[in-house]
Amino acid sequence: MFVQSTLAPQKPVVEVTQTLPWVEKYRPQKIDELAHQEEIVNALQTSLSSGSLPHLLFYGPPGTGKTSAILAIAKQMFGPDLYKSRVLELNASDDRGINVVREKIKKFAQVAVTKYQNAQCPNFKIIILDEADSLTSDAQSALRRVIEKYTKVTRFCLICNYISKIIDPLASRCAKFRFKPISEEAHLNRLKYICEQERINCTNDAFSLLIQVSEGDLRKSITALQSTSKLHGDWISDQMVLDVAAVIPADVINQIYQSLQGTFEEVQQLSADLILEGFQPDSIIFQLFDFLLSRQEISDIKKAKIVEVLAEVDYGLVAGGNESLLILKALSSIQEILNN
Amino acid sequence: MASKLWVDKYRPLTVDQLDYHSTLSAILERLSTSGDLPHLLFYGPSGAGKKTRVLALLNGVFGAGVNKVKCEVRNFKAGTVNVEISILQSNYHIDMTPSDVAHRDKIVVQQIIKEIGSSKNPDQRFFKVVILNQADYLTDEAQAALRRTLEKYTATTRVILICNSLCRVIAPLRSRCLSIRVPAPSADDMRKVLRKIASSENLELPMSLENKLINASNRNIRRAIMMMQTVYIQNSRLNPDASVPIPEWEKYLKEIATNVLDEQTPKSLKIVRGKLYEVLASCIPPTTVFNTLCKELVTRSDAAIKTVVVRHAADYELQMKSGSKPIVHLEAFLARFMSVYKQHSNRMNY
Ligand SMILES: Nc1ncnc2c1ncn2[C@@H]1O[C@H](COP(=O)(O)OP(=O)(O)OP(=O)(O)O)[C@@H](O)[C@H]1O
Numbered sequence: 001m002f003v004q005s006t007l008a009p010q011k012p013v014v015e016v017t018q019t020l021p022w023v024e025k026y027r028p029q030k031i032d033e034l035a036h037q038e039e040i041v042n043a044l045q046t047s048l049s050s051g052s053l054p055h056l057l058f059y060g061p062p063g064t065g066k067t068s069a070i071l072a073i074a075k076q077m078f079g080p081d082l083y084k085s086r087v088l089e090l091n092a093s094d095d096r097g098i099n100v101v102r103e104k105i106k107k108f109a110q111v112a113v114t115k116y117q118n119a120q121c122p123n124f125k126i127i128i129l130d131e132a133d134s135l136t137s138d139a140q141s142a143l144r145r146v147i148e149k150y151t152k153v154t155r156f157c158l159i160c161n162y163i164s165k166i167i168d169p170l171a172s173r174c175a176k177f178r179f180k181p182i183s184e185e186a187h188l189n190r191l192k193y194i195c196e197q198e199r200i201n202c203t204n205d206a207f208s209l210l211i212q213v214s215e216g217d218l219r220k221s222i223t224a225l226q227s228t229s230k231l232h233g234d235w236i237s238d239q240m241v242l243d244v245a246a247v248i249p250a251d252v253i254n255q256i257y258q259s260l261q262g263t264f265e266e267v268q269q270l271s272a273d274l275i276l277e278g279f280q281p282d283s284i285i286f287q288l289f290d291f292l293l294s295r296q297e298i299s300d301i302k303k304a305k306i307v308e309v310l311a312e313v314d315y316g317l318v319a320g321g322n323e324s325l326l327i328l329k330a331l332s333s334i335q336e337i338l339n340n
Numbered sequence: 341m342a343s344k345l346w347v348d349k350y351r352p353l354t355v356d357q358l359d360y361h362s363t364l365s366a367i368l369e370r371l372s373t374s375g376d377l378p379h380l381l382f383y384g385p386s387g388a389g390k391k392t393r394v395l396a397l398l399n400g401v402f403g404a405g406v407n408k409v410k411c412e413v414r415n416f417k418a419g420t421v422n423v424e425i426s427i428l429q430s431n432y433h434i435d436m437t438p439s440d441v442a443h444r445d446k447i448v449v450q451q452i453i454k455e456i457g458s459s460k461n462p463d464q465r466f467f468k469v470v471i472l473n474q475a476d477y478l479t480d481e482a483q484a485a486l487r488r489t490l491e492k493y494t495a496t497t498r499v500i501l502i503c504n505s506l507c508r509v510i511a512p513l514r515s516r517c518l519s520i521r522v523p524a525p526s527a528d529d530m531r532k533v534l535r536k537i538a539s540s541e542n543l544e545l546p547m548s549l550e551n552k553l554i555n556a557s558n559r560n561i562r563r564a565i566m567m568m569q570t571v572y573i574q575n576s577r578l579n580p581d582a583s584v585p586i587p588e589w590e591k592y593l594k595e596i597a598t599n600v601l602d603e604q605t606p607k608s609l610k611i612v613r614g615k616l617y618e619v620l621a622s623c624i625p626p627t628t629v630f631n632t633l634c635k636e637l638v639t640r641s642d643a644a645i646k647t648v649v650v651r652h653a654a655d656y657e658l659q660m661k662s663g664s665k666p667i668v669h670l671e672a673f674l675a676r677f678m679s680v681y682k683q684h685s686n687r688m689n690y
Pocket residue numbers: 022023024026027028033034035036037060061062063064065066067068069160161179182190218219222487512515
C-alpha cells in the first residue's frame with residue numbers, strides 16, 4: 001500500500017528545485033562555466049583529460065567559485081553514478097575535532113575503488129575539506145600525516161578564505177590556486193546570462209550598480225539580483241538595487257561633508273543620526289575616505305592628516321571599539337583638520 | 341486588568357500592520373508573498389523594530405502559526421561538552437540567541453541547523469527558519485562554521501541573522517545573506533505610533549508630553565512606548581506635566597560629570613572613583629558609561645577642547661576592550677579630562 005511517507009520524499013524533489021535560490025541554481029556544473037578564473041580552469045581541464053590530479057588548495061575571497069570549482073570537476077571526473085562513492089565532502093569545522101575527521105577519512109579511503117569500464121575515470125577518490133581555515137593548527141598537523149598515508153588512493157582538496165591560517169607544511173603539499181575577485185566584465189556576462197535564462201529585464205545602470213556594490217563577489221550580486229527582481233516583477237532598475245545594497249547613498253556622504261564645515265554640535269548630531277540610521281561605520285569610513293581624497297579644495301597635507309585619522313578609526317572598529325564614539329572621533333577630528 | 345505591556349499589546353503582527361519604513365515594508369511584502377526567502381541579515385540600532393519586522397515577514401510566509409511559540413530548554417552535546425540553551429520554537433521556526441552560551445555557540449548553531457534540515461514542516465512548505473539574534477556577538481568560529489552549513493542546507497533551512505553592527509559579521513557570511521537595513525524610526529514615525537496607541541487606549545496624549553517622550557527616547561520606539569506607559573501608570577492619565585522618568589544611573593553619571601567639572605584634583609578623582617564603582621556594580625555596561633560621560637562632558641565644556649575630549653573617550657574605550665578592568669580605563673579617561681580641562685582654563689585665564 002502506498003502510505004504517505006513513501007510519497008512525501010518524492011514530491012519535494014520537484015518543488016525544491018523550483019524554490020532553489022539562484023546562487024545554487026546557477027552554480028557552475030562544469031568547470032568551463034566558471035567565470036574569470038581562466039588559469040584555474042585551464043589547469044583543471046588538463047587534469048580532467050589526463051585523469052591525474054594533485055592535492056589542491058583553493059583560497060580567495062567569498063563568492064569567487066572555489067566550492068563550485070571542486071564540485072564541478074568532481075562531477076565531471078566521476079559522473080553521477082560514481083560520485084557518491086568517490087567524493088567525500090567534509091566541513092572542516094562541522095565535525096568535532098580531527099579524530100572524527102580522521103576516522104571518516106579512514107573509512108572512506110579504505111573501501112577499494114572498483115575498476116570502472118570507463119577508461120577516462122581515474123582510480124582515486126576525492127576528499128573535499130571546505131572551510132579548512134577553521135581547523136586548529138594541531139588538527140592541520142595531524143591532517144598532514146593523514147594525507148601522506150592515503151596519498152595513493154585519494155586526492156585532497158582544501159578550501160579556505162584565509163590562506164594565512166593554513167600551516168605551511170600542509171600548504172606545501174598542495175597545488176595552490178588563488179581565486180580572484182570577479183572582474184567587472186566577467187561579472188556582467190554572468191549576470192546577463194542569468195537574466196536571459198530567467199527572462200527578466202535589467203537596466204545597464206542597475207547592472208553596473210550591482211557589480212559595484214558586490215565588490216567582486218558573484219554570490220552577493222546574484223542574491224541581490226534575485227531579490228530585486230522578485231521584489232519588482234521583471235524590471236530591475238538601479239534605485240531598487242540600492243534599496244537592498246549596504247552602501248551609503250551619495251547624498252548622505254554629501255551631507256556629512258556639509259556638516260564637516262559647520263559646528264561641533266552639527267557633527268555630533270549627525271554622527272548620532274548616522275548610527276541610528278543603521279549605516280555601517282566601516283562603510284562610512286571607507287566611502288568618506290574616497291570622497292575626501294577626491295576633493296580638489298583640500299590640500300595634500302590636510303588629506304594626509306585625514307587619512308591618519310581614518311586609519312586609526314578603522315583599526316578601532318575592527319578591534320571592537322564603540323562605534324558611536326569612533327565615528328564621532330573621526331568626524332570631529334576631520335572637522336578640526338579642515339578648519340585649521 | 342490592563343496589566344499587559346503596551347509594547348507587546350500593540351506589536352504589529354503582519355507586514356501590512358508595520359507602521360513606518362514603508363519602502364522597507366514593501367520589500368518585506370514582496371519577499372513574503374514570493375514564497376521563497378534568501379538567507380537574510382537584518383541590521384540596525386536597537387529598538388528600531390528589527391525583530392518585529394522579521395516576525396511579520398515570517399507571518400506572511402507561514403501564516404499565523406508562527407505566533408504559536410513555546411519556550412524550551414535544549415541540550416546539545418559535543419563530545420564531553422554539554423551545552424544548555426533556551427529557545428523559542430513554533431512549527432515553522434526556531435528563535436535563539438547563541439551568544440547566550442558564549443564560546444560554545446558553534447556547537448549550538450551547527451546542531452540546530454542540521455536538526456532543522458532533517459525535520460519536516462507540517463504543511464507543504466519545504467524550509468524552516470532559524471532566527472539567530474545578536475549575530476554580531478557570535479564567535480569567529482561559529483561564524484566560520486556557518487559558511488558551508490548555510491549552503492548545504494539551503495533546500496530545507498533559511499537562516500535569519502539579526503544584529504546591530506554589520507562589521508562584526510565576517511565577509512563570507514555576509515556574502516551568503518541578503519542584507520536589510522532597518523533604521524531607527526524618525527521623530528514623526530514615533531509620533532504616529534505613540535498617538536495610535538494613546539487613542540486605542542482612549543487616552544489624550546498632550547503635545548508637550550509627546551515631545552518629551554520623543555526627545556528622551558533617542559529614537560528607540562520600545563523605550564518611548566514603555567515610558568509612556570510608565571507615565572500612565574503613575575498618573576492614571578497622560579499628564580502633560582509628568583516628568584519623563586530618567587533612569588537613576590543616568591542621573592548619577594550627570595553628577596559625576598558635575599564633580600569633574602567643578603574640581604580637577606586627586607581628591608575629586610577619588611570621590612568620582614567611588615561613584616564609578618557603584619555605577620558599574622549595578623551592571624551598567626562600561627561602554628554606555630563612556631558614551632554618557634563623554635556626551636555630558638563635551639556639552640558642558642568649551643568648544644576648543646570638545647574634539648580632544650571625544651578623541652580621548654574613544655581611545656580609552658578602545659583600550660578598555662582589550663583590558664580586563666573597565667574601572668581603570670574609565671578613571672584614566674576622567675583623569676585625562678581633568679588635565680585637559682584645567683590646562684585649557686588656565687590658558688583662558690591669562
Ligand atoms: N567564478 C564563478 N563563475 C560562476 N559563478 C560563480 C563563480 N563564483 C561564484 N559563483 C556563483 O556564486 C555562488 C557561490 O560560489 P562558490 O560557492 O563557489 O563560492 P566560494 O568561492 O566557495 O565562496 P566562499 O569562500 O564564501 O565559500 C555559486 O553558486 C555561483 O552561483
